[in-house]
Amino acid sequence: MKKTYQGSCHCGAVRFEADLDLAQGTFRCNCSICFKTRAWLAGIPASDFRLLSGEKSLADYQFGKKVIHHRFCTKCGVRAFSRAGEQVAVRVNCLDGVDPKELIAAPVKYFNMRHDDAKSPPAETRHL
Numbered sequence: 001m002k003k004t005y006q007g008s009c010h011c012g013a014v015r016f017e018a019d020l021d022l023a024q025g026t027f028r029c030n031c032s033i034c035f036k037t038r039a040w041l042a043g044i045p046a047s048d049f050r051l052l053s054g055e056k057s058l059a060d061y062q063f064g065k066k067v068i069h070h071r072f073c074t075k076c077g078v079r080a081f082s083r084a085g086e087q088v089a090v091r092v093n094c095l096d097g098v099d100p101k102e103l104i105a106a107p108v109k110y111f112n113m114r115h116d117d118a119k120s121p122p123a124e125t126r127h128l
Ligand SMILES: [Zn+2]
Pocket: 009, 010, 011, 012, 013, 014, 073, 074, 075, 076, 077, 078
């Protein structure tokens, strides 16, 4: 069942709301940026995401094909979400007040984007 979560960066400049169901799944990925930032994400439609504050504190990082906007707080450096077209990927670790049991129970799917393969998981995932 979808719930509305409040989320934020570390310093609190960036605040958002996201409607999502953690039981529907989260994902991790081995691509260059997900690996370096240890991303743990939930993908939701942009219509289920609302930035409440912090637009002025958000920088936008893009690389490669420049499809994804990797937003981050310029004050504390935390990456609370990314956006690509009408999809938003929320860092589930930036959701506030989540019962750890919900995170523990959330299914995790692994993407092998280091090898441009979204269809099968990487052979090894323990280090992601
Ligand atoms: Zn911040």
